[in-house]
Amino acid sequence: MKSRFAMPVGHATTMVMIGAVCIVAGGLIAAITSPLELVHGSWLAAYLVLVCGVAQFAMGIVELGHAAGSAGEIPRSRGWTQVVTLNIGNAGVIVGTLMRDPLIVDAAIVLLLVAFIIALLGSTGSATQSLGALAGLRHNGGATQFLTWLYRVFLVLLVISLPVGAVLAHLRAP
16 A cells, blocks of 8 residues: 655645745744844744745645646746745845845845746746635636736735845845
8 A cells, every 4th residue: 555645745845845834933933032032033933934934835836736737737947946946045045134144145035036036937827726726716717817916916026025135134234
């Protein structure tokens, strides 16, 4: 008898799992920020939840929609490139911010830009049907189009936040 866990884990599943872990980690950081008087604690909690967690979880769900939808699965190399650039970029932003080193943040932002562009290129309607399924919508074209639009706006906001984060990192540098 084969185990259901014997299947290889793809890039989309990896993104969903890492995103979920980051959301929980952000919540835990938020819980200990005040008692431990962490200077960057609230920023770290928000970053873990929103960018490392929610964004990555949503991108993973949409990528899962590629495999299930009519668009077909995205190329394996592009998917793993997204996972690697997103997570190394996120780690770089966190390390650079905590160390007050804006050059680390700048390098990390370039990696994040690559990950977000890959996500934008893959944000087709058939891929975002998985968001609709997650939200409990059944083959509702208008609702799926709205979720696709909302997902793309979310990605564009993330892209816009990159230069803002870079400027803030340079302003806060010693």
